[in-house]
Amino acid sequence: AAKYLESKGVKAGERVIVEADHILNYVYLWYGIQLLGATFVPVEKNTPSNRIREICQELDPLEDVHNTIVASIREDAPFSLREGGIIADGYSKDVDYLRSVMTDGKMWLERLAEEEREKTGIKTLKVNYNKVFGYYIEVTKSLISQVPDRYIRKQTLSNCERYITQELKELEGTILGAEDKICALEYEIFQQIRGYVSEQSARIQKTAALLAE
Numbered sequence: 111a112a113k114y115l116e117s118k119g120v121k122a123g124e125r126v127i128v129e130a131d132h133i134l135n136y137v138y139l140w141y142g143i144q145l146l147g148a149t150f151v152p153v154e155k156n157t158p159s160n161r162i163r164e165i166c167q168e169l170d171p172l173e174d175v176h177n178t179i180v181a182s183i184r185e186d187a188p189f190s191l192r193e194g195g196i197i198a199d200g201y202s203k204d205v206d207y208l209r210s211v212m213t214d215g216k217m218w219l220e221r222l223a224e225e226e227r228e229k230t231g232i233k234t235l236k237v238n239y240n241k242v243f244g245y246y247i248e249v250t251k252s253l254i255s256q257v258p259d260r261y262i263r264k265q266t267l268s269n270c271e272r273y274i275t276q277e278l279k280e281l282e283g284t285i286l287g288a289e290d291k292i293c294a295l296e297y298e299i300f301q302q303i304r305g306y307v308s309e310q311s312a313r314i315q316k317t318a319a320l321l322a323e
Contacts, residue, residue, distance in 0.1 A: 170317050175310050182303050194293040196300050205299070208292040215285040219245070222278060232256050237278070245282040246272040 180198075187196045197205045211218075223237040226247060236248045243265055249257055250270050261273040274282075307314075 165320050169320055170313050172310070172313060172317060175307060175314065178303065178306060182299070191297055191300060192293060194289070194296050196296045202295070202299055205292060205295055208288045208295065211284050211288040212292070215281075215288070218281060218285075222281065223247075226275075230256055230258060243272065244286070245278055246274055247278060248272050 182198055182201045184196060184198045188194075199206060199209070219237050223235065226237070227233055227235050232249055232253050234250060234253065237245065238248055239245045246264050247261065248270050249272075254271050257271070257273065260275055262275065263271060264274045265272040
């Protein structure tokens with residue numbers, strides 16, 4: 111947990127106020143449960159105290175809780191629950207997809223442009239973007255006779271025409287909406303994880319009480 115705090119710029123000894131559903135609570139729980147097996151298995155074998163041995167035998171290792179948190183929460187998750195970057199890679203196919211859109215969107219557009227050049231034979235065809243018109247396929251005026259019927263005219267300029275296709279329209283919506291979608295989706299999944307951990311609160315509290323002895 112100290113490493114996590116350090117990665118967020120929190121200095122040793124600095125006070126941190128944590129809300130009830132703060133991500134930091136799950137990081138603490140992650141590392142705390144991790145210590146159970148590493149600490150109490152050797153203690154049980156070597157302690158002369160009967161009570162400590164009893165406590166070790168009664169302890170719930172909470173492995174399912176630990177495994178859920180490890181599988182679902184990124185170790186470098188941000189403090190804010192609304193920023194995204196909370197859910198671990200591989201836990202949600204939808205999150206993984208949106209994350210790949212955000213990182214690979216440019217590559218997808220380049221691939222689409224190359225595919226359209228091959229399909230149409232227009233070697234100078236480009237896929238570009240601006241804030242007003244979004245993504246578009248640009249074809250010079252001298253080559254518009256080669257433009258297929260599936261191209262929908264979006265803008266006419268003096269030396270070129272700009273078009274959209276259904277595929278590019280869908281890709282545009284995916285890329286531009288990915289960041290908002292992923293933040294909302296990650297928060298929703300986090301709430302599900304939070305609900306699961308809350309359901310295990312009696313077990314967690316019992317383990318904490320035994321440790322407090």
